[in-house]
Amino acid sequence: MSVEDDLHATVAGRLRRAGQRYTSARRALVDVLAATRRPLTAGEISDADRLAPMSTTYRNLAVLTQAGVLHRFNGVDFSRFELAEDLTEHHHHLVCVTCGHVDDFTLPTAAEASIMRALQTAGTSCGFTIEGHRLDALGHCANCR
Amino acid sequence: MSVEDDLHATVAGRLRRAGQRYTSARRALVDVLAATRRPLTAGEISDADRLAPMSTTYRNLAVLTQAGVLHRFNGVDFSRFELAEDLTEHHHHLVCVTCGHVDDFTLPTAAEASIMRALQTAGTSCGFTIEGHRLDALGHCANCR
């Protein structure tokens, strides 16, 4: 069983649990995101997926997000989507403040652990239950420097 | 000179440098944000500012952001605005993924330093020049738990 089959099997399971079907349109959408190392906008996904209709793209993005397959985060301009972290690996984003380009990167597990410890401490003192975090590095990419 | 006067003097300077005036509407907007410990949406600011017209609120939010007085932050639902960090202090956000509420919190300086060190290392290997970071904790607030 290839790693792609493994991914699709996991996605199919999550959709089934959510009472949804794993149609070819949704499979194509997952393939697009699995082939990229950065979060994509709905327009980029529609383009990459042979210009699928926006209504279908948006609906399936919502379904897949609801089922825990995708993760949505809001940029300055558009929303972007990526595979949920437990389907890939925990990572962070390098955001170019000039052109808006986003790349992925990872931190050593020791750094991750110390961040989560610090957040737990701060969160409980504010009455929040911390479940995750979002750490973006802001700067300039090679093109915009 | 009170701390509020100091803030207003700094804001006036930045607007002047940007070729803009510090009008009473803009002063009122800064006062609203200075009196709050969390980023506010345009609607909240308009409400707090005696229901100022949305068009004026949005235009002044854009002007003040352009001048480096405010920082725009995209929450789960709407955009939110807060005073720029160099006018207050470096801090992070607790974001409730259910209701979208956002609170501020700070980390010990040791934790901040180790985060920046880790980001510098990761950034240079991707060709990015790192200038800052954005760390948000995601979870549930006291109401939504």
Added chain:
DNA sequence: GTTAATATCGATAATCGTTCTCATTTCAAG
């Protein structure tokens, strides 16, 4: 102070990413 030049205000229209509607098509089960 007056005045002219210029920037801001505020009501409204326009924009645009996103969501909703609904008739048509696809899918899975019997």
Added chain:
DNA sequence: CTTGAAATGAGAACGATTATCGATATTAAC
């Protein structure tokens, strides 16, 4: 096959944000 439920796709609707433009206020020069 049939049949019923779910998904699709074209287009309308929505809503936060932005642009427009005449009225108003502020600044600077006299």
